[in-house]
Amino acid sequence: MLQIFLLQVILLLSLTFGMEPITFAGEPQEQLRQTTDKVLAILSDPALKSHNKLKERRELILKVVDERFDWEEMARRSLARHWAQRSPEEKQEFTILFKELLERVYMDKVEGYSWNKIAYEGEHIDGDYAAVKVKVFTARDQTIQVEYRTRKKGHQWVVYDFIIEGVGLVNNYRTQFNEIILKSSYQELVKRLKTKSTQN
Amino acid sequence: MKKYNIELAVGLFVLAGMLCLGYLSIKLGKMEVVGGKGYEIYAIFSNSGGVKQGSNIVIAGVEVGRVKNIALENYQARIILSLSSKVKIQEDAIASIKTKGLVGEKYIEITPGGSDKFISPGGRIRETQSSVDLEELISKLVFEKI
Numbered sequence: 324m325l326q327i328f329l330l331q332v333i334l335l336l337s338l339t340f341g342m343e344p345i346t347f348a349g350e351p352q353e354q355l356r357q358t359t360d361k362v363l364a365i366l367s368d369p370a371l372k373s374h375n376k377l378k379e380r381r382e383l384i385l386k387v388v389d390e391r392f393d394w395e396e397m398a399r400r401s402l403a404r405h406w407a408q409r410s411p412e413e414k415q416e417f418t419i420l421f422k423e424l425l426e427r428v429y430m431d432k433v434e435g436y437s438w439n440k441i442a443y444e445g446e447h448i449d450g451d452y453a454a455v456k457v458k459v460f461t462a463r464d465q466t467i468q469v470e471y472r473t474r475k476k477g478h479q480w481v482v483y484d485f486i487i488e489g490v491g492l493v494n495n496y497r498t499q500f501n502e503i504i505l506k507s508s509y510q511e512l513v514k515r516l517k518t519k520s521t522q523n
Numbered sequence: 524m525k526k527y528n529i530e531l532a533v534g535l536f537v538l539a540g541m542l543c544l545g546y547l548s549i550k551l552g553k554m555e556v557v558g559g560k561g562y563e564i565y566a567i568f569s570n571s572g573g574v575k576q577g578s579n580i581v582i583a584g585v586e587v588g589r590v591k592n593i594a595l596e597n598y599q600a601r602i603i604l605s606l607s608s609k610v611k612i613q614e615d616a617i618a619s620i621k622t623k624g625l626v627g628e629k630y631i632e633i634t635p636g637g638s639d640k641f642i643s644p645g646g647r648i649r650e651t652q653s654s655v656d657l658e659e660l661i662s663k664l665v666f667e668k669i
Protein backbone atom coordinates (compact mmCIF):
# COMPACT_ATOMS: atom_id res chain seq x y z
CA MET A 324 0.00 0.00 0.00
CA LEU A 325 2.76 2.36 1.02
CA GLN A 326 4.60 1.46 -2.15
CA ILE A 327 1.66 2.41 -4.32
CA PHE A 328 1.30 5.68 -2.45
CA LEU A 329 5.01 6.45 -2.92
CA LEU A 330 4.76 5.65 -6.58
CA GLN A 331 1.84 8.01 -6.92
CA VAL A 332 3.76 10.79 -5.19
CA ILE A 333 6.78 10.25 -7.42
CA LEU A 334 4.62 10.24 -10.51
CA LEU A 335 2.87 13.41 -9.45
CA LEU A 336 6.15 15.14 -8.64
CA SER A 337 7.74 14.14 -11.90
CA LEU A 338 4.70 15.44 -13.74
CA THR A 339 4.77 18.81 -12.08
CA PHE A 340 8.51 19.45 -11.97
CA GLY A 341 9.86 17.41 -14.81
CA MET A 342 7.82 19.18 -17.42
CA GLU A 343 9.57 20.69 -20.41
CA PRO A 344 8.55 24.16 -21.50
CA ILE A 345 5.27 23.29 -23.13
CA THR A 346 5.19 23.22 -26.89
CA PHE A 347 1.79 23.80 -28.39
CA ALA A 348 1.02 22.20 -31.67
CA GLY A 349 0.91 24.95 -34.22
CA GLU A 350 3.49 27.07 -32.42
CA PRO A 351 6.13 27.19 -35.20
CA GLN A 352 3.49 27.96 -37.78
CA GLU A 353 1.86 30.58 -35.59
CA GLN A 354 5.16 32.35 -34.92
CA LEU A 355 6.00 32.39 -38.62
CA ARG A 356 2.57 33.72 -39.41
CA GLN A 357 3.06 36.56 -36.93
CA THR A 358 6.39 37.54 -38.53
CA THR A 359 4.93 37.39 -42.03
CA ASP A 360 1.92 39.45 -40.98
CA LYS A 361 4.22 42.08 -39.47
CA VAL A 362 6.24 42.32 -42.68
CA LEU A 363 3.07 42.55 -44.76
CA ALA A 364 1.77 45.30 -42.48
CA ILE A 365 4.97 47.32 -42.99
CA LEU A 366 4.79 46.80 -46.75
CA SER A 367 1.20 47.94 -46.99
CA ASP A 368 1.64 50.91 -44.65
CA PRO A 369 0.82 53.98 -46.79
CA ALA A 370 2.97 56.21 -44.56
CA LEU A 371 6.06 54.25 -45.59
CA LYS A 372 5.30 53.94 -49.27
CA SER A 373 7.01 57.13 -50.53
CA HIS A 374 10.40 56.86 -52.14
CA ASN A 375 12.37 58.71 -49.47
CA LYS A 376 11.05 56.32 -46.83
CA LEU A 377 12.53 53.32 -48.61
CA LYS A 378 15.50 53.02 -46.30
CA GLU A 379 13.41 53.37 -43.19
CA ARG A 380 11.03 50.72 -44.44
CA ARG A 381 13.87 48.31 -45.18
CA GLU A 382 15.23 48.76 -41.68
CA LEU A 383 11.83 48.09 -40.18
CA ILE A 384 11.43 44.91 -42.22
CA LEU A 385 14.92 43.74 -41.31
CA LYS A 386 14.21 44.24 -37.64
CA VAL A 387 11.15 42.02 -37.84
CA VAL A 388 12.94 39.38 -39.91
CA ASP A 389 15.95 39.40 -37.58
CA GLU A 390 13.80 38.06 -34.77
CA ARG A 391 12.71 35.03 -36.76
CA PHE A 392 15.83 34.17 -38.78
CA ASP A 393 18.89 32.61 -37.23
CA TRP A 394 21.54 34.13 -39.50
CA GLU A 395 24.46 32.56 -37.72
CA GLU A 396 22.99 29.07 -38.00
CA MET A 397 22.28 29.66 -41.68
CA ALA A 398 25.82 30.88 -42.26
CA ARG A 399 27.24 27.96 -40.28
CA ARG A 400 25.24 25.42 -42.25
CA SER A 401 26.10 27.06 -45.57
CA LEU A 402 29.80 27.11 -44.86
CA ALA A 403 29.51 23.52 -43.53
CA ARG A 404 32.91 21.87 -43.15
CA HIS A 405 34.77 25.14 -43.51
CA TRP A 406 33.00 26.80 -40.57
CA ALA A 407 34.96 24.94 -37.91
CA GLN A 408 38.27 26.16 -39.30
CA ARG A 409 37.35 29.82 -38.93
CA SER A 410 38.23 32.01 -35.98
CA PRO A 411 35.40 33.60 -33.93
CA GLU A 412 36.04 36.97 -35.60
CA GLU A 413 35.90 35.41 -39.04
CA LYS A 414 32.67 33.64 -38.14
CA GLN A 415 31.12 36.90 -37.04
CA GLU A 416 32.27 38.71 -40.15
CA PHE A 417 31.01 35.93 -42.38
CA THR A 418 27.59 35.88 -40.71
CA ILE A 419 27.20 39.60 -41.42
CA LEU A 420 28.33 39.21 -45.02
CA PHE A 421 25.99 36.26 -45.48
CA LYS A 422 23.08 38.21 -44.07
CA GLU A 423 23.85 41.10 -46.42
CA LEU A 424 23.93 38.68 -49.34
CA LEU A 425 20.47 37.33 -48.50
CA GLU A 426 19.22 40.85 -47.96
CA ARG A 427 20.33 41.87 -51.43
CA VAL A 428 18.87 38.79 -53.08
CA TYR A 429 15.54 38.67 -51.32
CA MET A 430 14.71 42.24 -50.28
CA ASP A 431 13.76 43.26 -53.84
CA LYS A 432 11.50 40.25 -54.08
CA VAL A 433 9.82 41.02 -50.78
CA GLU A 434 9.42 44.71 -51.60
CA GLY A 435 8.10 44.13 -55.07
CA TYR A 436 5.56 41.86 -53.55
CA SER A 437 2.36 41.18 -55.36
CA TRP A 438 1.20 38.28 -53.24
CA ASN A 439 -2.46 37.73 -53.18
CA LYS A 440 -2.69 35.26 -50.41
CA ILE A 441 -0.53 33.10 -48.20
CA ALA A 442 -1.82 29.72 -47.21
CA TYR A 443 -0.27 27.88 -44.28
CA GLU A 444 -0.28 24.24 -45.14
CA GLY A 445 0.69 22.72 -41.86
CA GLU A 446 3.79 21.89 -39.96
CA HIS A 447 5.73 18.87 -38.98
CA ILE A 448 7.34 18.97 -35.55
CA ASP A 449 10.10 16.59 -34.66
CA GLY A 450 11.54 17.32 -31.24
CA ASP A 451 13.29 20.68 -31.40
CA TYR A 452 12.94 20.90 -35.15
CA ALA A 453 9.94 21.77 -37.26
CA ALA A 454 9.14 22.25 -40.91
CA VAL A 455 6.39 24.66 -41.91
CA LYS A 456 4.90 24.52 -45.36
CA VAL A 457 3.57 27.68 -46.95
CA LYS A 458 1.95 28.31 -50.29
CA VAL A 459 2.19 31.80 -51.74
CA PHE A 460 -0.37 32.84 -54.34
CA THR A 461 0.93 35.61 -56.56
CA ALA A 462 -1.13 38.22 -58.34
CA ARG A 463 -0.54 36.31 -61.57
CA ASP A 464 -2.35 33.29 -60.24
CA GLN A 465 0.79 31.29 -59.69
CA THR A 466 1.57 29.35 -56.61
CA ILE A 467 4.99 29.16 -55.02
CA GLN A 468 5.76 26.42 -52.53
CA VAL A 469 7.94 27.48 -49.65
CA GLU A 470 9.07 25.27 -46.82
CA TYR A 471 10.64 26.80 -43.73
CA ARG A 472 12.92 24.71 -41.58
CA THR A 473 12.90 25.95 -38.03
CA ARG A 474 14.43 24.93 -34.74
CA LYS A 475 13.59 25.80 -31.21
CA LYS A 476 15.71 28.40 -29.50
CA GLY A 477 14.33 29.19 -26.07
CA HIS A 478 10.66 29.88 -26.66
CA GLN A 479 11.13 30.95 -30.24
CA TRP A 480 11.15 28.86 -33.38
CA VAL A 481 13.85 30.33 -35.59
CA VAL A 482 14.34 29.70 -39.28
CA TYR A 483 17.64 28.13 -40.31
CA ASP A 484 16.82 27.14 -43.88
CA PHE A 485 14.08 27.56 -46.41
CA ILE A 486 13.21 25.70 -49.55
CA ILE A 487 11.55 27.45 -52.47
CA GLU A 488 10.01 25.17 -55.09
CA GLY A 489 12.25 22.34 -53.98
CA VAL A 490 15.46 24.36 -54.12
CA GLY A 491 17.04 24.73 -50.70
CA LEU A 492 18.85 27.88 -49.67
CA VAL A 493 21.50 26.29 -47.47
CA ASN A 494 22.18 23.47 -49.90
CA ASN A 495 22.58 25.94 -52.75
CA TYR A 496 25.06 28.16 -50.91
CA ARG A 497 26.82 25.17 -49.36
CA THR A 498 27.67 23.86 -52.82
CA GLN A 499 28.69 27.27 -54.13
CA PHE A 500 30.82 28.25 -51.14
CA ASN A 501 32.49 24.86 -51.07
CA GLU A 502 33.41 25.17 -54.73
CA ILE A 503 34.86 28.66 -54.32
CA ILE A 504 36.85 27.69 -51.21
CA LEU A 505 38.23 24.51 -52.80
CA LYS A 506 39.15 26.26 -56.04
CA SER A 507 40.72 29.30 -54.40
CA SER A 508 40.40 30.07 -50.69
CA TYR A 509 38.13 31.27 -47.93
CA GLN A 510 39.67 34.74 -48.28
CA GLU A 511 38.61 34.80 -51.92
CA LEU A 512 35.03 33.97 -50.93
CA VAL A 513 34.99 36.81 -48.40
CA LYS A 514 36.48 39.14 -51.01
CA ARG A 515 33.74 38.24 -53.48
CA LEU A 516 31.01 38.73 -50.92
CA LYS A 517 32.50 42.09 -49.95
CA THR A 518 32.73 43.37 -53.52
CA LYS A 519 29.14 42.31 -54.10
CA SER A 520 28.01 44.17 -51.02
CA THR A 521 29.81 47.38 -52.06
CA GLN A 522 28.24 47.22 -55.50
CA ASN A 523 24.87 48.02 -54.01
CA MET B 524 32.97 -47.48 -65.04
CA LYS B 525 33.72 -45.16 -67.94
CA LYS B 526 30.09 -44.15 -68.23
CA TYR B 527 30.11 -43.28 -64.53
CA ASN B 528 33.10 -40.94 -65.03
CA ILE B 529 31.44 -39.07 -67.86
CA GLU B 530 28.30 -38.63 -65.82
CA LEU B 531 30.33 -37.28 -62.93
CA ALA B 532 32.15 -34.83 -65.19
CA VAL B 533 28.88 -33.58 -66.67
CA GLY B 534 27.41 -33.22 -63.20
CA LEU B 535 30.38 -31.20 -61.98
CA PHE B 536 30.28 -29.07 -65.09
CA VAL B 537 26.60 -28.26 -64.59
CA LEU B 538 27.23 -27.50 -60.93
CA ALA B 539 30.08 -25.14 -61.81
CA GLY B 540 27.85 -23.48 -64.39
CA MET B 541 25.12 -22.94 -61.83
CA LEU B 542 27.55 -21.44 -59.35
CA CYS B 543 28.81 -19.05 -62.01
CA LEU B 544 25.24 -18.04 -62.83
CA GLY B 545 24.51 -17.42 -59.16
CA TYR B 546 27.64 -15.32 -58.78
CA LEU B 547 26.78 -13.32 -61.89
CA SER B 548 23.22 -12.63 -60.85
CA ILE B 549 24.36 -11.39 -57.45
CA LYS B 550 27.09 -9.22 -58.97
CA LEU B 551 25.01 -7.81 -61.80
CA GLY B 552 21.89 -7.41 -59.72
CA LYS B 553 24.03 -5.64 -57.12
CA MET B 554 22.44 -7.70 -54.39
CA GLU B 555 24.05 -8.13 -51.05
CA VAL B 556 24.65 -11.57 -49.61
CA VAL B 557 23.83 -11.58 -45.91
CA GLY B 558 24.05 -7.99 -44.81
CA GLY B 559 27.17 -6.72 -46.49
CA LYS B 560 29.52 -4.23 -44.89
CA GLY B 561 28.21 -0.85 -43.84
CA TYR B 562 25.33 0.68 -41.96
CA GLU B 563 21.88 2.05 -42.58
CA ILE B 564 20.28 5.40 -41.97
CA TYR B 565 16.94 6.71 -43.18
CA ALA B 566 15.50 9.89 -44.60
CA ILE B 567 11.98 11.17 -45.18
CA PHE B 568 11.28 12.87 -48.49
CA SER B 569 8.01 14.52 -49.46
CA ASN B 570 8.54 13.09 -52.93
CA SER B 571 10.86 10.24 -53.81
CA GLY B 572 10.75 11.41 -57.43
CA GLY B 573 11.52 8.07 -59.03
CA VAL B 574 14.42 6.89 -56.89
CA LYS B 575 14.41 3.11 -56.85
CA GLN B 576 15.76 0.37 -54.69
CA GLY B 577 19.44 0.11 -55.62
CA SER B 578 19.75 3.74 -56.74
CA ASN B 579 23.14 5.31 -56.08
CA ILE B 580 23.99 7.51 -53.14
CA VAL B 581 26.86 9.87 -53.84
CA ILE B 582 28.97 12.45 -52.06
CA ALA B 583 30.90 14.77 -54.40
CA GLY B 584 30.09 12.38 -57.23
CA VAL B 585 31.64 9.39 -55.48
CA GLU B 586 29.36 6.43 -54.80
CA VAL B 587 29.09 5.78 -51.07
CA GLY B 588 26.04 3.55 -50.87
CA ARG B 589 22.74 2.41 -52.28
CA VAL B 590 19.05 2.84 -51.59
CA LYS B 591 17.94 -0.22 -49.68
CA ASN B 592 14.23 0.30 -49.33
CA ILE B 593 11.48 2.79 -50.09
CA ALA B 594 8.21 2.78 -48.22
CA LEU B 595 5.27 5.07 -47.75
CA GLU B 596 5.01 6.52 -44.26
CA ASN B 597 2.45 9.13 -43.37
CA TYR B 598 2.04 9.94 -47.08
CA GLN B 599 5.74 10.65 -47.37
CA ALA B 600 8.54 8.53 -48.75
CA ARG B 601 10.75 6.88 -46.17
CA ILE B 602 13.96 5.83 -47.83
CA ILE B 603 16.50 3.58 -46.17
CA LEU B 604 20.06 4.34 -47.24
CA SER B 605 22.69 1.69 -46.97
CA LEU B 606 26.08 3.35 -46.63
CA SER B 607 29.66 2.20 -46.61
CA SER B 608 31.06 1.98 -43.10
CA LYS B 609 33.96 4.22 -44.12
CA VAL B 610 31.64 7.17 -44.67
CA LYS B 611 30.39 9.22 -41.76
CA ILE B 612 27.46 11.57 -42.27
CA GLN B 613 27.19 14.75 -40.21
CA GLU B 614 23.96 15.53 -38.46
CA ASP B 615 23.38 18.64 -40.60
CA ALA B 616 24.16 16.99 -43.93
CA ILE B 617 21.54 17.44 -46.63
CA ALA B 618 20.23 14.56 -48.74
CA SER B 619 18.72 15.63 -52.05
CA ILE B 620 17.27 13.70 -54.94
CA LYS B 621 18.97 14.54 -58.21
CA THR B 622 18.77 13.51 -61.83
CA LYS B 623 21.72 12.53 -64.00
CA GLY B 624 21.45 14.97 -66.86
CA LEU B 625 18.02 16.20 -67.87
CA VAL B 626 16.22 12.90 -68.16
CA GLY B 627 18.71 10.47 -66.68
CA GLU B 628 18.32 8.17 -63.74
CA LYS B 629 17.66 9.44 -60.24
CA TYR B 630 20.16 9.30 -57.44
CA ILE B 631 20.59 10.70 -53.96
CA GLU B 632 23.31 13.22 -53.29
CA ILE B 633 24.50 13.99 -49.80
CA THR B 634 26.09 17.38 -49.19
CA PRO B 635 28.22 17.00 -46.07
CA GLY B 636 27.54 19.40 -43.22
CA GLY B 637 29.83 21.06 -40.71
CA SER B 638 28.48 19.63 -37.48
CA ASP B 639 30.78 17.59 -35.25
CA LYS B 640 27.93 15.21 -34.48
CA PHE B 641 27.55 12.23 -36.76
CA ILE B 642 24.43 10.23 -37.57
CA SER B 643 24.60 6.85 -35.88
CA PRO B 644 23.40 3.64 -37.57
CA GLY B 645 19.62 3.60 -37.71
CA GLY B 646 19.51 7.38 -37.35
CA ARG B 647 17.92 9.88 -39.63
CA ILE B 648 19.13 12.55 -42.03
CA ARG B 649 16.82 15.35 -41.04
CA GLU B 650 17.56 17.72 -43.90
CA THR B 651 16.16 16.46 -47.17
CA GLN B 652 15.20 17.92 -50.48
CA SER B 653 12.89 16.19 -52.88
CA SER B 654 13.56 16.21 -56.57
CA VAL B 655 12.98 19.44 -58.41
CA ASP B 656 10.29 19.08 -61.02
CA LEU B 657 12.06 20.73 -63.94
CA GLU B 658 9.05 20.52 -66.19
CA GLU B 659 6.96 22.38 -63.67
CA LEU B 660 9.64 25.01 -63.11
CA ILE B 661 10.04 25.60 -66.84
CA SER B 662 6.31 25.91 -67.29
CA LYS B 663 6.20 28.47 -64.50
CA LEU B 664 8.95 30.43 -66.17
CA VAL B 665 7.18 30.27 -69.51
CA PHE B 666 3.89 31.47 -68.12
CA GLU B 667 5.54 34.26 -66.20
CA LYS B 668 6.75 35.73 -69.49
CA ILE B 669 3.25 36.04 -70.95
